[in-house]
Amino acid sequence: MQQKFPINDTLKATLEQIKGRVQFDAPLGALTWFRVGGVAQVLIKPSDIEDLQYIQKVALDNNLPVTVLGVGSNVIVRDGGISGITIKLGGPSFTMVYQEGNAISAGGGALDRTVAETAREFGLSGLEFLVSIPGTIGGAVFMNAGAYDFETKDALVSVEGVTVEGNHVTLARQDCGFSYRSSRLPKGIIVTRALFEAPSGGLEEITLKMQGFLAKREATQPTRTRTGGSTFKNPPGELKAWQLIDQAGCRGMMIGGAQVSHMHCNFLLNTGGATAQDIEDLGELVRKKVYEKCGVQLEWEIKRLGVNRGEG
Numbered sequence: 001m002q003q004k005f006p007i008n009d010t011l012k013a014t015l016e017q018i019k020g021r022v023q024f025d026a027p028l029g030a031l032t033w034f035r036v037g038g039v040a041q042v043l044i045k046p047s048d049i050e051d052l053q054y055i056q057k058v059a060l061d062n063n064l065p066v067t068v069l070g071v072g073s074n075v076i077v078r079d080g081g082i083s084g085i086t087i088k089l090g091g092p093s094f095t096m097v098y099q100e101g102n103a104i105s106a107g108g109g110a111l112d113r114t115v116a117e118t119a120r121e122f123g124l125s126g127l128e129f130l131v132s133i134p135g136t137i138g139g140a141v142f143m144n145a146g147a148y149d150f151e152t153k154d155a156l157v158s159v160e161g162v163t164v165e166g167n168h169v170t171l172a173r174q175d176c177g178f179s180y181r182s183s184r185l186p187k188g189i190i191v192t193r194a195l196f197e198a199p200s201g202g203l204e205e206i207t208l209k210m211q212g213f214l215a216k217r218e219a220t221q222p223t224r225t226r227t228g229g230s231t232f233k234n235p236p237g238e239l240k241a242w243q244l245i246d247q248a249g250c251r252g253m254m255i256g257g258a259q260v261s262h263m264h265c266n267f268l269l270n271t272g273g274a275t276a277q278d279i280e281d282l283g284e285l286v287r288k289k290v291y292e293k294c295g296v297q298l299e300w301e302i303k304r305l306g307v308n309r310g311e312g
């Protein structure tokens, strides 16, 4: 990887002061659902908030960009990798989920599914939809993930995060600028925890709802493949993204090892040997064909991180 941000031995040693894990030139493909992409110049797994505050400050002082990865279920990491620091939240500080009266507190690295299951355990409702979203709470807040007429913002009370300056802050829901599959959190903030209100509900009703969502998902989406979920946001208007893609004749279309899913044509697949470039090129071809056929500019929902091969 071309080193756009040179990291000398002193800076390496400074980063290695944390309690968590620091790796250089760490492959990222295995950390994403698509299983593609280059290396992280530096991959850091902080062990707690203090580590994260330290990293943000070091990054700011040294002009290093910081990128956060959840479980990579809505990203394409490009083949040239990610320059600067990539953060992956793991460990108990960032994954713990617990009940607080009629609310659930969930770490930014906790799986959405675990949050839904914990809420059910305590007979709390309103978070059932999270069982079907294969990401983390940090990703759910950042993307305002949603399914079956629920969005992450609906039950959210507040969000904790560490800012680019290294401050540990709490934001009220109304300060997060939520809209469809999007938030306007302070630039560069890393979401470390979220508090959700969750009224009491019947255990059987909650369980049935969760089972229903999972069954529906299984029947309509390629959930057991290398994919990034919905590729494009649904545009305003009558037709959903998948309907426009279908009308434009893109179902099953391929570039290299990348394919538009036959089952749900707003999903792109890595059929085996795809590169990130194949997947992104296929997405762009779909956008072009939809525009030519339907006059609609599809907007990427998937976040494309890093640089193409050969780019610095």
Ligand SMILES: Cc1cc2nc3c(=O)[nH]c(=O)nc-3n(C[C@H](O)[C@H](O)[C@H](O)COP(=O)(O)OP(=O)(O)OC[C@H]3O[C@@H](n4cnc5c(N)ncnc54)[C@H](O)[C@@H]3O)c2cc1C
Pocket (backbone or CB within 6 Å): 033, 067, 068, 069, 070, 071, 072, 073, 074, 075, 089, 108, 109, 132, 133, 134, 135, 136, 137, 138, 139, 140, 141, 142, 143, 144, 145, 146, 147, 189, 190, 191, 192, 221, 222, 223, 224, 227, 228, 229, 230, 303
């Ligand atoms: C099979 C499948 C089905 C899916 N179904 C749905 C669905 O029904 N509804 C839906 O909304 N999405 C769906 N998705 C997309 C995806 O699961 C969600 O967008 C999810 O919220 C992403 O979480 P993640 O942890 O994987 O984030 P990533 O994909 O790793 O990252 C997504 C973005 O969030 C940012 N981010 C991640 N963690 C943090 C953090 N702690 N702080 C700040 N920013 C952060 C990243 O930088 C990136 O920009 C699906 C994906 C797949 C593969």
